[in-house]
Amino acid sequence: MSRNSPNTLYRYCRSIRWLVFVALTGTATLSFAWSDHTLGTWQALAAMPAIAAAPPVAAETLDAFLAAEDTGLQALLAQEEQWARRYVPAYPPRPDALQFQAGGPPATRRQRFMAALRINPDCQLPLFLQMRPGTQPPPGSNLPWTEVTTLRRDTTARETQYQRLRPGEQVAVLEVIASASGEPDDGLDIGLWEDNGTPYGHLYGFGKQPFGDPALEFSTQAPFHMGFFHESWIIYKAAGFLRRTYPEYRIHLYRSLAAYALKSGHPYWGWRFAGWALHYVQDLTQPYHATVLPGVGTARMLWINALDIAGRPGAKDRAIRLVSNRHLALENYQYHRMRDAYLHKNPTDALLRATRNTSKDAAQAPWSDATPRQVVSQQAHDWADRTDRMLEHALPAKYISDPAYVLEQTEPDIDLFAVMQRAPQAMQDDMTQLVSDLMQHFGTQSRVFIASFLPKP
Ligand SMILES: [Zn+2]
Numbered sequence: 001m002s003r004n005s006p007n008t009l010y011r012y013c014r015s016i017r018w019l020v021f022v023a024l025t026g027t028a029t030l031s032f033a034w035s036d037h038t039l040g041t042w043q044a045l046a047a048m049p050a051i052a053a054a055p056p057v058a059a060e061t062l063d064a065f066l067a068a069e070d071t072g073l074q075a076l077l078a079q080e081e082q083w084a085r086r087y088v089p090a091y092p093p094r095p096d097a098l099q100f101q102a103g104g105p106p107a108t109r110r111q112r113f114m115a116a117l118r119i120n121p122d123c124q125l126p127l128f129l130q131m132r133p134g135t136q137p138p139p140g141s142n143l144p145w146t147e148v149t150t151l152r153r154d155t156t157a158r159e160t161q162y163q164r165l166r167p168g169e170q171v172a173v174l175e176v177i178a179s180a181s182g183e184p185d186d187g188l189d190i191g192l193w194e195d196n197g198t199p200y201g202h203l204y205g206f207g208k209q210p211f212g213d214p215a216l217e218f219s220t221q222a223p224f225h226m227g228f229f230h231e232s233w234i235i236y237k238a239a240g241f242l243r244r245t246y247p248e249y250r251i252h253l254y255r256s257l258a259a260y261a262l263k264s265g266h267p268y269w270g271w272r273f274a275g276w277a278l279h280y281v282q283d284l285t286q287p288y289h290a291t292v293l294p295g296v297g298t299a300r301m302l303w304i305n306a307l308d309i310a311g312r313p314g315a316k317d318r319a320i321r322l323v324s325n326r327h328l329a330l331e332n333y334q335y336h337r338m339r340d341a342y343l344h345k346n347p348t349d350a351l352l353r354a355t356r357n358t359s360k361d362a363a364q365a366p367w368s369d370a371t372p373r374q375v376v377s378q379q380a381h382d383w384a385d386r387t388d389r390m391l392e393h394a395l396p397a398k399y400i401s402d403p404a405y406v407l408e409q410t411e412p413d414i415d416l417f418a419v420m421q422r423a424p425q426a427m428q429d430d431m432t433q434l435v436s437d438l439m440q441h442f443g444t445q446s447r448v449f450i451a452s453f454l455p456k457p
Pocket of ligand 1: 184
């Protein structure tokens with residue numbers, strides 16, 4: 001070894017670190033993962049008779065639930081903290097001052113609970129249901145979207161209608177879970193890091209945001225909604241911050257709250273917390289949320305990196321732009337196609353059918369704490385390169401192979417489902433096949449997770 005080796009290795013690692021960081025900054029800034037989870041959850045759970053035909057449950061305010069379960073929640077949340085410290089890799093411990101205490105002042109109970117979960121305290125958590133695209137809430141029950149989300153959303157999302165529920169109102173379990181499965185993208189995980197400039201970010205103990213732009217609101221939630229568990233060792237060595245992704249923490253926490261609420265006679269909150277946990281399970285089925293650079297193998301990543309060090313950054317910039325465009329293209333197409341199927345009341349659309357397709361459910365092991373890492377994100381990671389290749393085949397080159405084109409910026413209102421209806425039939429069929437396969441993963445993993453709350457058959 002030459003005397004320069006450690007230095008060269010250091011420079012090399014720093015450069016890979018930068019490559020991965022820049023790639024993730026793009027991803028984290030723009031991405032919702034699957035857009036509007038509720039559209040998918042309605043289909044996935046419609047295929048579960050125990051959920052679709054479950055007796056309705058009575059809506060209950062969060063304050064009523066917390067008042068009734070003050071003591072039990074203190075013990076449950078303390079246990080959760082112990083579990084996370086023991087089993088979640090690179091877990092940032094919750095400061096002890098945030099431990100939920102029973103018997104505290106009722107006026108601050110809700111804030112103390114939200115602080116113990118380390119979620120955005122500005123979320124109002126109203127009683128609500130999301131309406132299917134094209135349907136209106138019953139007269140007088142319209143809930144403005146600004147009460148559901150803390151985000152300034154784009155115009156498409158603003159078209160979503162919400163129904164306000166009254167305490168005690170009977171609601172279908174399927175609707176509760178589906179509506180709740182969208183909530184983690186509505187602000188719960190926004191601004192939690194100490195460098196996000198929020199008062200609560202300073203108290204929560206998560207440290208500095210591991211990747212993404214800490215000044216961009218939506219980017220701040222990304223490390224909770226992605227899971228990079230299957231990269232090669234050299235990538236982790238260079239970019240250790242990749243280990244700081246926490247969907248497992250969120251899933252376990254909300255799953256435990258759900259099980260507790262169901263057992264203690266609060267089915268509305270049981271299913272609502274289950275929907276929150278389900279969101280993160282579904283995010284991990286998205287190949288671009290489980291792999292840093294799909295379609296760019298480790299060897300190529302190292303080569304691009306070597307060129308970059310040698311002063312030729314072109315290959316790096318190109319790779320990052322194309323991965324980001326393909327990621328967004330997949331989600332853009334999926335969102336517009338599913339929304340269109342709802343608007344046109346077309347339940348036989350291939351994506352909706354694939355999400356309801358139970359043919360692979362029985363082959364899955366029952367849910368366990370290891371499932372998010374070893375099954376869900378592993379499957380998405382295994383599909384990452386294939387997804388990237390198929391997108392390259394199935395979509396017009398402009399959108400996914402031109403580094404000068406920035407998806408959803410060059411043409412801000414782009415609707416790739418509409419674009420594809422003018423493409424050759426073979427390309428349309430390839431795209432339908434790919435996204436159907438991915439939506440079947442989404443459906444199957446959703447059902448495996450929700451089945452974990454049902455009595456064993
Ligand atoms: Zn998400």
